[in-house]
Amino acid sequence: MGEEFVDPFATIYLYSGRPNPVWPLSPEQWGDLNKIIQTLPSSDNEKEGPYQFSGGLGYSGFYAHFSIISSYPDVYYVVANQQAVLSNPGGHRIFNDKQKLVEKWFIDSAEKHGIHIPLVD
Template sequence: MQRVHPLQSIFERAKHVVFSFAIVTILGCAVPTSGGERMQVEVDVFSGRPNPQWTLTPPEADQLIQRVQALPSESGEGDVKEGLGYRGLIVTKSGDRTENYTEISISNGLVIANKNGQLRRLVDQNRTLERWLFQTGKNRLENPLYQQIEQQIK
């Protein structure tokens, strides 16, 4: 029977503990926050083909909700832009990160937010929310399309 030095046994155990801790830490960092909810942004621009879209990161989604909740109510009769070309942005959810918003349409200074089945009309002064949300898609959209729409919402 081969004798194992007591320190060697301790080092082997410590090595296994450190390895296990590293694996748990790495796996823990890979788990998405807030249950992995997703918010999709769709650019309402095309007719007859799918609109481009991207998924917001959790921090972007949180910031979007904060910005929407800070908007004042709109009392006029304005409506979202219709017709050909860029019409606005549509945010949809899958999960609970959206604070009960199921869809948020942003177009030409107007935000229509569907919250708990009720439509809320909000003012996007100077299209600040629309421009901020659109810029989150800068590296997620084809550059010529991004530049064309960016010129329209300045």
């Protein structure tokens, strides 16, 4: 990665053999992202343990982390399922995002930091 980011930060998971792009998020942006997720319908699916991407090649989604406040869960956007996931070591909650609101938020945030994501419509 070469560049150090202060919390919070976001990552796009591309699994391309190159480092995944990472960019900083402000605490305000983190709050905006969480507000969007809270508007999404819950899948009523809660699972034990932290969420992890499958690790397959190609674009899997986005990840946001904010460890300054330990009670905040990590955020994942899972492209294949159009879902947002709030995850902490104890478990994770899944929200359906058929309108891709969370994905669009991440794309907009990345582009504001000079990261163009050509493979996402």
